[in-house]
Amino acid sequence: MVINYSNKVRIIPEKSDKNEYSPSFMEWGIINKENFKDIYDVPIKRWDPLSTTTITTDEFGLEKKKERYYGHYAYLSPIRGQRPKGFEAIEKNSSLQKRSKKYWKDYKDVFMAITEGTPLNGDMDNDHDDCYTLIITEDEKRKQNPFSDSPSKIEKISEKCKALTLINRYPSMARVIDPEIDVYIEKNLPPHLKLARGINLVTISRNFYPSLCLDLVPDDVLTGIFLSxxxxxxxxxxxxxxxxxxxxxxxxxxNIGSKVGGSQPRIHGQVYIDLNGDGHGSRLESHLQAFKQMGKDCHLCKTTHGDTDRIILKTKFWTFYTTGSPIRNYHIRFHANEHIRRFTQLKINQMEDLAKSMKLIFKALDDIEIDENRNILFNCCPYGYDANFHMFGDIIPHEVIGGAEMADDMRVARKLPHKAATEIRESIEKDLSTN
Incomplete structure (x- = not known):
């Protein structure tokens, strides 16, 4: 029950089943009567007033119920600071040790409790924090509802499973909010702030495989991650x-590596699903406008990528190339050869080919000693947008950047893209010839 008086809120917890775990505030994005204390701890989505523009046109078929923006925004979520860190000890070891299967054989990480159905301390008799989780899919099988507010007790995942997708326990957005508390938050937050709403997913491999050695991940496991x-x-x-x-x-x-946002060494992907319905970032706006101007002449469908000298790898389903305007040195862009708008339109054969190609390219980058910390991004058309779009991805190695590059959407690169492509191609050819 919520009692509101003198602009303050008092929460009277309701009795819950003692066999159920009661989430702490914002665990798995849950805000309820039992864990809510103060509006100043809620996750916030805030648009930067100096770089945000109101969307005033009817472009892309957007709903007209809300005011929409594009520009820079930030998610402010204190619970993100509670994420367990698992990379520190690994990064101190040599690359030779990290590539050893023996090194990884008995490695224990935070996800092991979920996959093995046993808390890391081995005590199932008491309800520890790591005894519960929210699983959305095991491989392609749907499990708990994405809007469930009841974490389930962990059980051992079948060895036949390749990958599973979870609700992120330490999210940037609120996923499930008690209706009364929701009203209170909206009423009492300052007008320039808004509650961040959305779903944060984490997709992990069933068995432990190191993200820093992507080529050691079996093809079917990486494909399974994409499918889940x-x-x-x-x-x-x-x-x-x-x-x-x-x-x-x-x-x-x-996020592969701690320098690019990774906190856990097990191979895993993430998904941010923004449910605020208030627009999109400036980078996505640029992509939407660029594809709109192209019309039926899609650049990705027609370009030769510098008369092929920037192409790294071309398969039946994918094209990988060094972009002519890199965000970082050795920035690789890739796209499906089929004109599709979203990651979820990929078919099984496209995902299998993507897994094999990604491993090949990451091994090539390792061999020419490009920073092992790398982001993989999938740029997709938002759901509900009536927009022409060709889904594409980016592989972006970590680099320290300077003030000029922070001041604008630009990069001063030292490596010519066609020369970077040559280095990576030669590394791939060398690797293929020795295997």
Whole structure:
């Protein structure tokens, strides 16, 4: 029960089943009567007033119920600071040790409790924090509802499973909010702030494989990660639409290494599903406008990528190339050869080919000693947008950047893209010739 008086809120916890775990504030994006204390701890989405523009046109078929923006925004979520860190000890070891299967054989990480169904301390008799989780998909099989507010007790995942998708326990957005508390938050937050709403997903391999050695991950496991991620996104979008959410940006990505945002060494992907319905970032706006101007002449469908001298790898389903305007040195861009708009439109054969190609390219980057910390981004058309778009991805190695590059959307690169492509191609050819 929520009692409001003198502009303050008093929470009277309701009795819960003692066999159920009661989440702490914002765990798995849950805000309820038992864990809510103060509006100043809620996750916030805030648009930067100096770099945000109101969307005033009818472009892309956006709903007209809300005011929309594009520009720079930030998610402010204190619970993100509670994420467990698992990379520190690994990064101190040599690359030779990290590539040893023996080194990884008995490695224990935070996800092991979920996959093995046993807390890391081995005590199942008491309800520890790591005894519970929210699983959305096991491989492609749907499990708990994406809007569930009841974490389930962990059980051992079948060895036949390749990958599973979870609700992120330490999210940037609120996923499930008690209706009364929701009203209170909206009423009492300052007008320039808004509660960040959305779903944060994490897709992990069933067995432990190191993200810093992507080529050691079996093809079927990496494909399984893509498949589980795809089905989880579709499940979330279906349930979100049922709850009257619309115009939904979806961002799948991988953070590989602590220098690019990775906190855990097990190979895993993530998805941010923004349910605020208030627009999108300036980078996505640029992509949307560029594809709109192209019309039927899609650049990715027609370009030769510098008369092929920037192409790194071309398969039946994918093209990988060094972009002519790199965000970082050795920035690689890739796209499906089929004109599709979203990650969730990928078919099994495209995902299998993507897994093999990605491993090949990451091994080539390792061999020419490019920083092992890398982001993989999938740029997709948001759900609900009536926009021409060709889904494409970016592989971006970590680099320290300077003030000029922070001041604008630009990069001063030292490596010519066609020369970077030559180095990577030669590394791939060398690797293929020795295997």
């Amino acid at each position: 991620m795809k089905e989880a996104i579709l499940y979330c979008i279906l349930e979100a639409i049922e709850r009257d959410y619309y115009d939904i940006p979806v961002n799948p990505f991988f």
